[in-house]
Amino acid sequence: xxxxxxMEAIAGELGVSKSAVSKALNGKTDISRELRDTILHKAKExxxxxxxxxxxxxxxxxxxxxKNGSYYQQLVQMLQEALxxxxxxxxxxxxxxxxxxxxxxxxxxxxxxxxxxxxxGGLACERIExxxxxxxxxxxFDYYTNKLDIDWVTPNDYxxxxxxxxxxxxRGHTEIGFxxxxxxxxxxxxxxxxxxxxLLENGLLLHPxxxxxxxxxxxxxxxxxxxxxxxxxxxxxxxxTAYRLVNVLAAAGIRVPEQVAVVTFDDSTYSRRCSxxxxxxxxxxxxxxxxxxxxxxxxxxxxxxxxxxxxxxxxRVRESC
Numbered sequence: 001x002x003x004x005x006x007m008e009a010i011a012g013e014l015g016v017s018k019s020a021v022s023k024a025l026n027g028k029t030d031i032s033r034e035l036r037d038t039i040l041h042k043a044k045e046x047x048x049x050x051x052x053x054x055x056x057x058x059x060x061x062x063x064x065x066x067k068n069g070s071y072y073q074q075l076v077q078m079l080q081e082a083l084x085x086x087x088x089x090x091x092x093x094x095x096x097x098x099x100x101x102x103x104x105x106x107x108x109x110x111x112x113x114x115x116x117x118x119x120x121g122g123l124a125c126e127r128i129e130x131x132x133x134x135x136x137x138x139x140x141f142d143y144y145t146n147k148l149d150i151d152w153v154t155p156n157d158y159x160x161x162x163x164x165x166x167x168x169x170x171r172g173h174t175e176i177g178f179x180x181x182x183x184x185x186x187x188x189x190x191x192x193x194x195x196x197x198x199l200l201e202n203g204l205l206l207h208p209x210x211x212x213x214x215x216x217x218x219x220x221x222x223x224x225x226x227x228x229x230x231x232x233x234x235x236x237x238x239x240x241t242a243y244r245l246v247n248v249l250a251a252a253g254i255r256v257p258e259q260v261a262v263v264t265f266d267d268s269t270y271s272r273r274c275s276x277x278x279x280x281x282x283x284x285x286x287x288x289x290x291x292x293x294x295x296x297x298x299x300x301x302x303x304x305x306x307x308x309x310x311x312x313x314x315x316r317v318r319e320s321c
Contacts, residue, residue: 005043005046005047005048007021007022007025007048009046010039010042010043010046010048013042013046014038014039014042016035016039020035020039021039021043023036024036024039024040024043024113025039025040025043025048025113033107036113037107037108040108040112040113041108041112043112044112053086053087053088053089054083054088054089054115054116054297054300055088055089055090055091055113055114055115056079056083056088056089056090056091056114056115056116056117056118056296057090057091057093057110057113057114057116057117057118058076058079058090058091058092058093058117058118058120058141059093059095059104059117059118059119059120059123059131060072060076060092060093060094060095060119060120060121060123061094061095061097061100061121061122061123062094062095062096062097063097063218063219064120064121064219065094071238071266071268072120072121072142074285075120075141075142075285075288075289076090076092076120078285078286078289079118079289079292079293080092082289082290082293083293086293091110093106093110095123095127099127100123100124100127101124103127103130104127104130104131111134111136114136115136115137115300116136116137116138116296116297116299116300117131117134117136117137117138117139118138118139118140118141118292118296119131119138119139119140119141119143120141120142120143121141121142121143121185122143122145122185122186123143125145125147125148128140128145128148128150129148132148132150137296137299137300138150138151138299139151139152139153139292139295139296139299140152140153140154141153141154141288141292142154142155142187142288143185143186143187144186144308144310145186151295151299151306151307151308152308152309153288153291153292153295153309153311154187154309154310154311155187155282155283155288155310155311155312155313156283156310156311156312156313157187157188157190157191157194157265158190158191158193158194158197159194159310159312160191160194160265160281160283160312160313161190161191161192161193161194161195161198161235161265162194162195162197162198163194163281163312163313163315164194164195164235164263164265164281164315165194165195165198165199165235166198166201166202167263167315168233168235168261168263168321169198169202169204171261171321173231173232173233173261174204174232175207175210175231175232175233176195176199176204176210176231176232176233176234176235177207177210177211177212177227177230177231177233177234177235178192178195178210178211178212178234178235178236178237179211179212179214179224179234179235179236179237179241179242179245180192180212180213180214180215180236180237180238180241181213181214181215181216181217181237182211183217184215184217184219184237188237191235191237191265192211192237195235207231209227209228209229210227210230210231210234212224212225212226212227212234212245214236214237214241214244215241221244224241224244224245224248226248226249226252230254230259230260231260232259232260232261233260233261233262233263233321234260234261234262234263235263235264236262236263236264236265237264237265238264238265238266238268239264239265239266239267239268239269239270239271239274239278239280240268240270241264242262242263242264242270242271242274242278242280242320243270243271243273243274243278245262246262246274246275246276246278246320249262256276256320257276257319257320257321261279261320261321262278262279262320262321263278263279263280263281263320263321264278264279264280264281265280265281265282265313266280266282267280267281267282267316268280271316271318274320276318276319276320277318277319277320278318278320279315279316279317279318279319279320279321280315280316280318281313281314281315281316282313282314282316283311283312283313287311288311291309291311295307295309
């Protein structure tokens with residue numbers, strides 16, 4: 001029987017500390033990338049057998065992460081904390097616009113250390129196909145596509161938008177606008193389509209002048225331009241956009257909810273900071289995180305395991321409608 005390769009043996013081969021080897025093998029980031037890659041190369045060369053704890057690499061487009069934090073930054077932090085509690089490690093790799101367009105440049109160290117991959121939010125299908133070709137367990141989180149044979153965990157944005165629009169209609173609103181970039185992400189597209197379904201089902205018209213864009217394709221916020229004739233309610237694509245809309249309406253002398261009701265998605269801090277507080281629908285982040293981790297670990301441990309997960313949310317009724 002071959003002698004088991006230890007971290008001490010790897011450290012001795014390279015003339016580095018056992019601590020550095022441990023950090024490299026467990027995905028820690030407080031050593032240089034060059035040293036980490038060197039250690040992981042040597043571990044692979046010596047056929048080092050990793051412990052039954054996993055290192056997860058999360059890949060996400062840099063455009064999703066704003067200067068002041070973001071919804072995705074919260075999800076990454078929660079993934080790291082939840083995986084850490086189970087003894088696993090998790091590292092975020094932001095994908096630049098150039099990499100997304102031309103191809104990923106993952107290091108050998110990143111690929112060797114990863115036991116599973118999570119693509120958070122949308123990426124170009126070509127890049128996801130590149131990741132599939134690596135042969136590692138892989139799933140999409142907060143995104144889905146039928147263009148690829150792949151698993152996912154995501155909020156059911158289509159049904160949630162349908163539910164929220166129907167909620168407004170049940171309260172007597174027949175003139176309902178939509179505020180958000182309908183092409184930014186698949187989730188925003190689904191929210192727009194769920195809104196359309198509720199209008200169609202109730203015999204209501206979709207007025208193009210009531211569809212208001214909130215951001216450029218780069219993700220940068222743009223001014224919200226109110227139409228000359230306002231609807232009685234707006235469905236906003238996220239809490240931040242709803243928060244901005246309430247302030248724009250207030251600056252124009254329009255009261256929420258007396259003149260225009262506003263409802264939205266995510267139940268973030270914006271929904272509670274807003275005055276009036278925002279009625280919003282969301283899937284609990286803990287539920288999303290737990291389902292994501294459960295599915296990925298099943299895929300790591302069980303060859304050929306497949307599952308698609310859509311999660312519906314709950315409406316939090318507050319003062320904005």
